[in-house]
Amino acid sequence: MTLPIPPAVLYAGLAGVLLSLVVATATNGWQPRVFVLLLLRLAIGWHFLFEGLHKLHSFTLGDEEKAFTSARYFSAGEGPVAEYMRKRYLGDPEATYTARLAKTEDISVADFKRMLPAKQAKFCPPVVAELLTGENEEKSNAAKAKFAAWVYGADARDAKVNMVTGDISLTADQRLSAVAVLQRALDELPDREAAGYGRGYGLETDRRKKLQTDLSKVKADLASDTDKFLAELRKEVGLPPAEAGEKAIKSLDVLAAWGITAIGAGLLVGLFTKLWCVAGFGFLVIVYLSSPPWPWLPPQPPSEGNPLFVNRNLIEALALLVILVHPTGRWLGLDALLCRLIFGPEKAAVT
Numbered sequence: 001m002t003l004p005i006p007p008a009v010l011y012a013g014l015a016g017v018l019l020s021l022v023v024a025t026a027t028n029g030w031q032p033r034v035f036v037l038l039l040l041r042l043a044i045g046w047h048f049l050f051e052g053l054h055k056l057h058s059f060t061l062g063d064e065e066k067a068f069t070s071a072r073y074f075s076a077g078e079g080p081v082a083e084y085m086r087k088r089y090l091g092d093p094e095a096t097y098t099a100r101l102a103k104t105e106d107i108s109v110a111d112f113k114r115m116l117p118a119k120q121a122k123f124c125p126p127v128v129a130e131l132l133t134g135e136n137e138e139k140s141n142a143a144k145a146k147f148a149a150w151v152y153g154a155d156a157r158d159a160k161v162n163m164v165t166g167d168i169s170l171t172a173d174q175r176l177s178a179v180a181v182l183q184r185a186l187d188e189l190p191d192r193e194a195a196g197y198g199r200g201y202g203l204e205t206d207r208r209k210k211l212q213t214d215l216s217k218v219k220a221d222l223a224s225d226t227d228k229f230l231a232e233l234r235k236e237v238g239l240p241p242a243e244a245g246e247k248a249i250k251s252l253d254v255l256a257a258w259g260i261t262a263i264g265a266g267l268l269v270g271l272f273t274k275l276w277c278v279a280g281f282g283f284l285v286i287v288y289l290s291s292p293p294w295p296w297l298p299p300q301p302p303s304e305g306n307p308l309f310v311n312r313n314l315i316e317a318l319a320l321l322v323i324l325v326h327p328t329g330r331w332l333g334l335d336a337l338l339c340r341l342i343f344g345p346e347k348a349a350v351t
Contacts, residue, residue, distance in 0.1 A: 024332035049264025055257035093223035270333010
């Protein structure tokens, strides 16, 4: 994790947390229960806080490839929540790029190149042509011709390809062919599994996992690239940016990053501790149900170890429930100060 935090500040914060833990335990009669529960709360709070700070920092780098996004996690997940999140925030990337890259006629690249821009513009897919129609007909036709050139293979755009460093220029047909190759490989897996190929070593399971992840990423990237191309062309025409398909998921990513940071900070300082325990539990349940390690589901996105029903997200969620039913905020935290101010020192005392 890379954050713009001086090491001295980081270590001082860690030392302060550990010192507070010792002082709070001593104040409560050196009870092992107090020490263990406070240690658990502070550890989870530290984990949430710096995970959230890392995600927030990624938004400031100015590089979309390095910025945090949950799109790939939800697109590859097979759990009940992942399906809902795909429909709610991701839409259908395949339907998006299929409509935008649909050819109106079957003509060769050479024939397309011989046409004038005004005629090339007529071959722009209707869905895209509607988005590129502005008051200036000449600029609109030029933009439509550029998009049609990509669709009909007369022009190529930079794209990122798995296992290849840097961008390479590809036409729309080449991008669609890459999707088709992965889809065909995934469709052939049932026949391979029925024949018993690789079953003893889990090779087919690993193959399915990788193909599902790669296919989801390629589809999402293609839909996203059509969004970016349309945004460039609309700017040339003088039109405002269109509603991008990824806008909803970006808002969710920002909300999640700030939410994780707030949960971590709240648990560390012990302010409204129970509230943050509930919030953290809810977040972890969503993450768990997006990609649960259930044996009847297809292989899930890469994870640590080989969990079955129980993974680290579920364990951390259960740990937050343990903290929820104990007054750890009054053992160590601002909750103790609030209780004193509201109820007085006698009622605020914790046995």
